Amino acid sequence: MATYRRLPVTFERGEGAWLWDTEGKLYLDALSGIAVCGLGHAHPAVSTAICEQAGQLIHTSNLYGIVLQEKLGNDLVRLAGMDRVFFANSGAETNEAAIKIARAYGHHKGIDTPHIVVMENSFHGRTLATLSATGNRKVQAGFEPLVSGFIRVPFGDAAALEAVARNAANVAAVLVEPIQGEGGICIPPKDYLNRVRTLCDSQGWLMMLDEIQTGMGRTGRFFAFQHNGIVPDVLTLAKALGNGVPIGACLAKGAAAEALGPGSHGSTFGGNPLACRAAGAVVHTLEKQRLSERAAGLGDRLLKAFRQTLGDLKGVTDIRGLGLMIGIELDRPCRELVGQALAEGLLINVTADKVVRLLPPLVFSDEQADQLVDRLSPLIRKFLD
Numbered sequence: 383m384a385t386y387r388r389l390p391v392t393f394e395r396g397e398g399a400w401l402w403d404t405e406g407k408l409y410l411d412a413l414s415g416i417a418v419c420g421l422g423h424a425h426p427a428v429s430t431a432i433c434e435q436a437g438q439l440i441h442t443s444n445l446y447g448i449v450l451q452e453k454l455g456n457d458l459v460r461l462a463g464m465d466r467v468f469f470a471n472s473g474a475e476t477n478e479a480a481i482k483i484a485r486a487y488g489h490h491k492g493i494d495t496p497h498i499v500v501m502e503n504s505f506h507g508r509t510l511a512t513l514s515a516t517g518n519r520k521v522q523a524g525f526e527p528l529v530s531g532f533i534r535v536p537f538g539d540a541a542a543l544e545a546v547a548r549n550a551a552n553v554a555a556v557l558v559e560p561i562q563g564e565g566g567i568c569i570p571p572k573d574y575l576n577r578v579r580t581l582c583d584s585q586g587w588l589m590m591l592d593e594i595q596t597g598m599g600r601t602g603r604f605f606a607f608q609h610n611g612i613v614p615d616v617l618t619l620a621k622a623l624g625n626g627v628p629i630g631a632c633l634a635k636g637a638a639a640e641a642l643g644p645g646s647h648g649s650t651f652g653g654n655p656l657a658c659r660a661a662g663a664v665v666h667t668l669e670k671q672r673l674s675e676r677a678a679g680l681g682d683r684l685l686k687a688f689r690q691t692l693g694d695l696k697g698v699t700d701i702r703g704l705g706l707m708i709g710i711e712l713d714r715p716c717r718e719l720v721g722q723a724l725a726e727g728l729l730i731n732v733t734a735d736k737v738v739r740l741l742p743p744l745v746f747s748d749e750q751a752d753q754l755v756d757r758l759s760p761l762i763r764k765f766l767d
C-alpha cells in the first residue's frame with residue numbers, strides 16, 4: 383500500500399556504514415535504517431549467528447522452552463537491572479506490552495480506569511494504542527476513535543507531571559522517551575528523568591521508558607537512563623536490538639514484572655530462536671567491543687565538528703545530541719536536504735520538519751565521521767544560502 387513516500391533509490395549490498403545501490407553507486411549511511419543497524423550492515427557476528435541458527439532451528443513456539451530466549455532475557459535483565467522480559471517483534475508491539483502492564487498494574491491497585499501520562503511531541507508507534515499514546519496529531523488523524531486512558535503533558539517539564547499528581551487519582555504509569563527521536567532529537571533537562579523517578583516512587587506510578595530509539599548503546603551508555611543513575615520500572619527496546627532482524631523486548635522489574643501472568647499476553651513469533659540468536663550476537667558484540675563508549679566519543683567528535691562548521695550560520699538554530707543521536711535544527715523546513723544528500727551519496731534524515739537527524743552506526747570510523755561533516759556541512763550551508 384502507498385504508506386511510504388519512498389526515495390528513488392534501492393540498495394543491494396552493505397558493509398559497515400557503506401551501502402551500494404542497484405547501479406553500483408556507493409553511499410555513506412548516517413541513518414542506520416533509523417537507528418536499527420547499530421553494528422552497521424552485514425556485521426559478521428550477526429550474519430554468522432543468523433546463518434548458523436537458520437540451519438539449526440528457526441521457530442518452535444512459546445508453548446515450549448526456548449534456550450536462546452532465556453539466554454537473551456538473562457543478558458538484557460543483567461544489563462538493565464530489571465527482573466523479567468516479554469519478547470515481541472517490533473517497537474509498537476513492545477510498547478503495547480508496556481501499556482498492558484500499566485493497566486494490569488493499575489487494576490491490581492484498585493484503580494478502575496488506570497491512566498498513563500504521556501508526552502507532547504512523543505512517538506510510540508503506529509498501532510492503535512501506541513498512536514493514541516503518541517503526541518503527534520499527524521500520526522493520529524483519520525484513525526479516531528483513539529484508545530482512551532492517556533493524559534498528556536509537555537515533555538521535559540517535571541512540574542507539569544507533579545501537577546498531574548496533585549490533580550489526578552487514576553494514574554498508573556508514566557511513559558516517556560529519554561530523548562525524543564522522531565520528535566526532533568529533543569533532549570530534556572539533565573535532572574528530568576531523576577525527577578520523574580522520584581515522583582513515580584512517591585505516587586506509586588510505574589516509570590516506563592521507551593528506549594526503542596535511544597537504547598542499545600546509541601546515546602553513549604547501553605541504555606540512556608544510565609546517564610541519570612536511575613532504573614525505570616518498565617523499559618521497551620526494539621530497533622537496534624536485532625540489528626535488522628525484527629525483535630522487541632519489554633523489560634520490567636518489581637511489581638511491574640509480575641503484572642502479566644499466563645494467558646494474559648502473548649506473541650506467536652516473539653522471542654523465537656532465530657531472532658534471539660541474532661539479538662544475542664548484537665548484545666555480545668556491543669559489550670565486547672564497548673560500542674556505547676565508542677558512540678559517546680564519536681558523538682562528541684561529531685557535535686564539536688558540526689558546531690565548528692555550522693555554528694556561525696544564522697539559519698542553524700541549534701546543534702544538539704547525545705552519543706550518536708544528533709540533531710541539527712534549522713530555522714525552516716528542510717526535507718529537500720534528504721534528496722540532495724542522497725544525490726551526493728549520503729544517507730541522512732529530516733524529522734519534525736526542521737531537524738536534520740543523524741543516527742550513524744556505532745561502528746562508524748573516525749574517518750567516516752569526518753567525512754560525514756565534510757560532506758553534510760556544505761550541503762546545509764548551500765541550502766540556507
Ligand SMILES: *Cc1c(COP(=O)(O)O)cnc(C)c1O
Nearest residue numbers: 472473474505506507563594595
Ligand atoms: C521507532 C520507534 C517506535 C516504533 O517502533 P516500530 O518498530 O516501528 O513499531 C516506538 N518508539 C520509539 C521511541 C521509536 O523510535
